Amino acid sequence: MNFFSKKIKIIENILDFLYPNPTSTLYYINEYSLLISIILTARSKEKKVNEITKFLFTKIETPMDIIRFSIEEIKNIIKNIGLYNKKSKNIYDLSNILINKYNGIIPKNILELKSLPGVGDKTASVFLSYVSDQYLFPVDTHIHRMMFRWKLSNGKSVKQTEKDAKRVFKKQNWKKLHFQIISYAKEYSPSQRWNLKKDIIYKELFNNNLL
Numbered sequence: 001m002n003f004f005s006k007k008i009k010i011i012e013n014i015l016d017f018l019y020p021n022p023t024s025t026l027y028y029i030n031e032y033s034l035l036i037s038i039i040l041t042a043r044s045k046e047k048k049v050n051e052i053t054k055f056l057f058t059k060i061e062t063p064m065d066i067i068r069f070s071i072e073e074i075k076n077i078i079k080n081i082g083l084y085n086k087k088s089k090n091i092y093d094l095s096n097i098l099i100n101k102y103n104g105i106i107p108k109n110i111l112e113l114k115s116l117p118g119v120g121d122k123t124a125s126v127f128l129s130y131v132s133d134q135y136l137f138p139v140d141t142h143i144h145r146m147m148f149r150w151k152l153s154n155g156k157s158v159k160q161t162e163k164d165a166k167r168v169f170k171k172q173n174w175k176k177l178h179f180q181i182i183s184y185a186k187e188y189s190p191s192q193r194w195n196l197k198k199d200i201i202y203k204e205l206f207n208n209n210l211l
Contacts, residue, residue: 003210006208007150007152007205007210008168008169010208010210011201011205012169012173014184014200014201015181015201016180018183018184018200019179022176022179022180022183023179024130024179025050025183026038026041026049026050027049027050027053027054027057028057029057030061030062031131032061032062032063032098032104033060033061034130034131035106035119035123035127036053036056036060036091037049037050037053038123038126039087039090039091039094039118039119039123040052040053040078042083042087042118042123043082044081044082044083048080052077052078052080052081055077056077056078059077060074063094063095063098063099064099064104066092066095066096067099069092070092071088071092072088074088074091074092075088086118093117094116094117094118094119097116097117098116106127108128108131108132110124110125110134113128122138122139122158125137125138126138126140129174135171136174136175137162137165137166137169137174138162138178139158139161140182141191142181142185142186143161143165143178143181143182143185144158144161145189145191146181146184146185146189147164149189150201150202150205150211151211152164152165152168153165165177184201188200188201189202
């Protein structure tokens with residue numbers, strides 16, 4: 001087994017042991033609420049977003065529900081998370097577009113998805129990785145950090161990290177790895193107060209001269 005294969009095997013074995021059945025910790029009740037939740041997590045802590053959406057989704061479950069609300073009212077519900085002014089407008093505008101153009105159904109075509117307010121590359125990829133069988137490997141800040149720490153990517157851009165992740169990991173494992181790496185990064189390899197003694201994968205790679 002060569003240097004590179006050994007490194008990937010160690011990473012995947014540890015992730016499979018720690019998170020054999022990884023799932024998202026994001027709160028949602030249907031495809032529409034999932035898309036809204038993903039939009040809300042931009043530059044915001046997932047824990048705080050979940051607190052807000054548990055209330056928000058008792059009021060708004062479908063795009064049609066948005067008709068009863070103003071942007072100001074949405075803003076008041078989500079005001080404790082980052083970029084709430086922009087996000088409330090995007091939710092309102094996106095919902096109206098879904099009603100008027102897509103009969104309330106969220107398109108599964110990535111280009112159409114990205115044409116919706118507040119939906120960029122990452123949001124569209126994350127959403128589709130949940131609801132479709134498309135092979136996608138959305139990279140967030142946690143995956144970006146891990147790929148750099150494991151010396152699997154140079155850390156210069158998220159786009160480059162995504163290309164590298166798709167190159168080094170098998171396609172059939174992308175969806176599972178997306179959840180596993182995010183969970184691992186939060187629990188064992190945070191961006192702040194990083195404790196090398198607790199970072200199991202980093203220690204194992206280091207001890208095997210794979211860094």
